[in-house]
Amino acid sequence: MREIKDIPLNELIPQRPPFVMIDRLLSSDAVYSVTELEVRNDNIFVEDERLTASGLIENIAQTCAARIGYINLNNGGTVKIGVIGSISNLNVTRTPKVGERLTTTIQLLEEVFNVTMVLASIKIGEEEIVSANMKIALTDIDSKD
Numbered sequence: 001m002r003e004i005k006d007i008p009l010n011e012l013i014p015q016r017p018p019f020v021m022i023d024r025l026l027s028s029d030a031v032y033s034v035t036e037l038e039v040r041n042d043n044i045f046v047e048d049e050r051l052t053a054s055g056l057i058e059n060i061a062q063t064c065a066a067r068i069g070y071i072n073l074n075n076g077g078t079v080k081i082g083v084i085g086s087i088s089n090l091n092v093t094r095t096p097k098v099g100e101r102l103t104t105t106i107q108l109l110e111e112v113f114n115v116t117m118v119l120a121s122i123k124i125g126e127e128e129i130v131s132a133n134m135k136i137a138l139t140d141i142d143s144k145d
Contacts, residue, residue: 002073002074004025004026004027004028004070007025007070007073009022009023009024009025009066011069011073011079012025012065012066012069012070012073012079013062013065013066013069013079013143014065014069014079014080014081014082014143015062015065018042018043018044019044019058020062021037021043021045021055021058021059021061021062022035022036022037022059022062022063022066022104023035023036023037023038024036025063025066025067025070026103028066028067028070028071030108031107031108032105032106032107032108033063033064033066033067033070033105033106033108034063034103034104034105034106035059035062035063035066035103035104036101036102036103036104037059037101037102037104038099038100038101038102039051039096039097039098039099039100039101039102040098041098043055045058046098049097049098050095050096050097050098051095051096051098051102052095053090053092053095056092056095056096056122056129056130057084057087057090057132057134059102059104059122060104060106060118060120060122060130060132060134061082061084061134061136063104063105063106063120064082064106064116064118064134064136065079065082065136067106067108068080068082068116068136068138078142078143078144079142079143079144080138080139080140080141080142080143081138081139081141081142081143082136082137082138082139083136083137083139084134084135084136085115085135085136085137086134086135087132087133087134087135088132088133088134089131089132089133090130090131090132091130091131091132092129092130093128093129093130094129095129096124096129100124101124102122102123102124102129103122103123103124104120104121104122104123105120105121105122105123106118106119106120106121106134107119107120107121109133114137114138114139115135115136115137115138116135116136116138117133117134117135118133118134118135118136119131119132119133120132120133120134
């Protein structure tokens, strides 16, 4: 099994700049996966010095992508394209400012066939700024196709 720190981000997720909304996968196990992102001015989802709610949603989706990419790579598979199936119970208490560092945690709730359901939380330090449930559907499309 490859160590997370040894895997370049572009091997874990299908997204490419400027659409990358995570900086690194910090940890991943059977239930929890954690990523980090520093909000920068050049982020395509930054408006008026703040990351938009759309950027926060994409950050959660890419955390899910990094999780499944890590699993697939360690099982000898490839990174597949996923799509957001649904978002529910979205609560954004504030949008982060440029320079703030986000820690995004997803908790696996259920996996049925190619659909993954997670509970997501985005924090800045100890302050939770976003919580949501997300459903991701994994396609059969290889990200390198």
